[in-house]
Amino acid sequence: MAVPLESGTDPAAEDVRRARGRLAVARLRSARGGLVARLRVFALLSGPGILVFLGENDAPSMLSYAATGAGYGIGFFLPFVAATFALGFIVQEMAARVGAVTNHGHAELIFDRFGSFWGRFAMADLLVGNFLTLITEFIGVRAGLGFFGVPPALAVGGAVALVLSAAATARYATWERITLGLALCNAVFVPVALLSHPDWGAVGRAMATWSPLPGGLRPDTLTLMVSNIGATVTPWMLFFQQGAVADKGLEARDIGAARWDTAIGSAIAALFGLAAIIATAPLFAHGISAQNWQAAQFAQAIEPYVGHAGAALFALGIFEAGAVAAITISTSSAYAFAEVMRAPHSLNAPLREGWTFYAVLAGSAGLAGVIVLAPGMPLQEVVIIVNVIAVLAMPPALLFLLLIANDAEVMGPYRNATGWNVAGVGVTAFLILVGLAYAANVLFPSLLGA
Amino acid sequence: MADGTGELAIHYGADAAAFDAARHSAARRRSAWPRRALSGHVTALMWMLRLYVVGMLAVVAVQLVRLV
Numbered sequence: 322m323a324v325p326l327e328s329g330t331d332p333a334a335e336d337v338r339r340a341r342g343r344l345a346v347a348r349l350r351s352a353r354g355g356l357v358a359r360l361r362v363f364a365l366l367s368g369p370g371i372l373v374f375l376g377e378n379d380a381p382s383m384l385s386y387a388a389t390g391a392g393y394g395i396g397f398f399l400p401f402v403a404a405t406f407a408l409g410f411i412v413q414e415m416a417a418r419v420g421a422v423t424n425h426g427h428a429e430l431i432f433d434r435f436g437s438f439w440g441r442f443a444m445a446d447l448l449v450g451n452f453l454t455l456i457t458e459f460i461g462v463r464a465g466l467g468f469f470g471v472p473p474a475l476a477v478g479g480a481v482a483l484v485l486s487a488a489a490t491a492r493y494a495t496w497e498r499i500t501l502g503l504a505l506c507n508a509v510f511v512p513v514a515l516l517s518h519p520d521w522g523a524v525g526r527a528m529a530t531w532s533p534l535p536g537g538l539r540p541d542t543l544t545l546m547v548s549n550i551g552a553t554v555t556p557w558m559l560f561f562q563q564g565a566v567a568d569k570g571l572e573a574r575d576i577g578a579a580r581w582d583t584a585i586g587s588a589i590a591a592l593f594g595l596a597a598i599i600a601t602a603p604l605f606a607h608g609i610s611a612q613n614w615q616a617a618q619f620a621q622a623i624e625p626y627v628g629h630a631g632a633a634l635f636a637l638g639i640f641e642a643g644a645v646a647a648i649t650i651s652t653s654s655a656y657a658f659a660e661v662m663r664a665p666h667s668l669n670a671p672l673r674e675g676w677t678f679y680a681v682l683a684g685s686a687g688l689a690g691v692i693v694l695a696p697g698m699p700l701q702e703v704v705i706i707v708n709v710i711a712v713l714a715m716p717p718a719l720l721f722l723l724l725i726a727n728d729a730e731v732m733g734p735y736r737n738a739t740g741w742n743v744a745g746v747g748v749t750a751f752l753i754l755v756g757l758a759y760a761a762n763v764l765f766p767s768l769l770g771a
Numbered sequence: 772m773a774d775g776t777g778e779l780a781i782h783y784g785a786d787a788a789a790f791d792a793a794r795h796s797a798a799r800r801r802s803a804w805p806r807r808a809l810s811g812h813v814t815a816l817m818w819m820l821r822l823y824v825v826g827m828l829a830v831v832a833v834q835l836v837r838l839v
Binding site: 323331332333335336337339340341343344347423424425430433434435436439442570699702705706709710713714716717720724728730731760763764 | 788789790792793794795796797799800802803804805806807809813816817820823824826827830831833834835838
């Protein structure tokens, strides 16, 4: 059972703001109404699950999917990427459930239950990984808007301003709606895929048979598989969704809605990811190599097959993916840092109360933006290190999530059911194996003949 | 209400129900979970995790050295 950390329960401004949302939900629930009323309740309770998955469809992820389409066409990777989103759903459902039951973020719970060492480790690990990832997001923003001739300083500066202005609302609900509105623009990859006139029969066969896999299982295919897994299941997602669910004030009775929110998020993010693969598949069909390409190069290369409008939408999609991820990732850093420092950690907190939280949010986004614009920075190396850290940092975060989701003292009747545990342990074991294989590949590249 | 929360409630237009909900939110937010008594299995798992972290840092260091 949770014990009071401070005496008294006098609400702060963030509690009053959170209570407004809870009351709106309570009023709708108490009013008699059918499906429409239930949908309205769901609309109020949803958000973190959709946001976390659309946030993870970030600039590097969408470029990874584009590289997959260009390198392997329509085949094995379509169902493979869809399956990684199913893995993501299993993990994120646990994070949402733990957040709703405990009203605490992931870093805070690790700190409380496993001690300060692991709490600080989880936070530091996340902060470093997130900061490097933020750099890659702004690279995507710069490259995406570069297609339209927007100067890098304007593109990156605009994205940083977007992150800051969303947070400056100091209202979780407003922040969530703004970010969700932007995140849904990830759908632009769908019309690009349609403009590429895909062979729907081939798409159906690929989904049913997990084939073809051109060239078979080569070392670079394995690297791309790891990259696609890393594009769907990453540590910041756990910290973000659990923190956002707590910040929104969801409770145990809202778990059903949180589960639907997460399922819808993973389904639409999978759809948009598959659309990015399909959109660049014509490059494979025409034998065009797309190794180490950036957003503008992909957009220019697919222009003959999808037209100028399609290419422009693709570039816009990469910009959007980077900008939304910059918002969600910097927010997850702010949650983790302020939770461990026992400082107010809410997007409902006024700036003067939550200054630590907002300083981390603004500082990480601002500094990452400056680094991307600084001349001579080794950005390509940063991208490689991001992949290494993202893959290696996932197992510890996931292990703690599994332990907490099974902690009867914390979760009570909401702890993992047997079936969910089998799936959760399976995903964790799989990701640990992937991490170890990736580490072995880094340390001993000759092992896989790379 | 001498602590200023009444003023806060008026400022945000909160009624009695809203204020109760806000108190509920404050109580949940200000709680902490006591440190868990680790079983033998979980203690062993934590040691394995420590080894994993050392290995993870070594891999990152090797990758950094290669890039530099």
